[in-house]
Amino acid sequence: MKQIVTLLLSILIVSSCCSKSTLERARTNIFPKGGKVTNNNFTGNVWLQMLGQEEQTLNTGVGNVTFEPGARTKWHLHPGGQIILVTDGIGYYQEKGQPKKILHKGDVIKCPANVEHWHGASENSYFVQIAVTDNKKGSVEWLQPVTEEEYHK
């Protein structure tokens, strides 16, 4: 009996070491988290690490973006469109006039050119994404903040 208790207890201890919460997992993401974004184009805390930039090698921006729970972009649009690759956490994506989509690790969003939209973390989870943006037709155009009502809807 004692042996069974010891066995179950040790399985429990080791199992709990192996499984991490979504919050913790998202902090140990594949690519560097980068620095905290200090401009006012976001609500909440957001970190950005550019992985590729518009330089001689490629005309496309590739950035790793980490949103804390509740953090999100303002409404904005990309003249050349954007692809969002979700690498961790649970987030939201919404195009103007469309219902909010829930995003999970492995989801891919193709955001069409000039379509007003926002994205960010869900209320209770970090959200990590790689954004691939074609800036040759122009840079991102930032619009109004996503209100609490819009965010929670």
Add this chain to the structure above:
Amino acid sequence: MKQIVTLLLSILIVSSCCSKSTLERARTNIFPKGGKVTNNNFTGNVWLQMLGQEEQTLNTGVGNVTFEPGARTKWHLHPGGQIILVTDGIGYYQEKGQPKKILHKGDVIKCPANVEHWHGASENSYFVQIAVTDNKKGSVEWLQPVTEEEYHK
């Protein structure tokens, strides 16, 4: 004494369930593995899933590429350059005339335009990468296979 043995044994059993080999891990990657590549631009087995394509939303190709151990591209070049984001496994990248680089999860390679190079898995591990390619200046130009001597050097 018996309890200690039971404890150690159960920790060992559960630990071995939690840790997966590089081979296994790479098979449970973030993005879809896609279909096996059937053209002759690769040595060994390679799988490709396009995540974004040259379409109206974006002029840049985004592909998830999985190489089995030993598999690699032929030598090739991109007229618009390429960014390689390593998401799992252990791989190699080499530019003509330069030493071979060993790549791990989280590494980012910026391959300059028109530079002859190859990439692929190491001998004993799967290798998974996201390739971001600007094809507007022209498509990939495939060259000669990477010989066994070049691969193992």
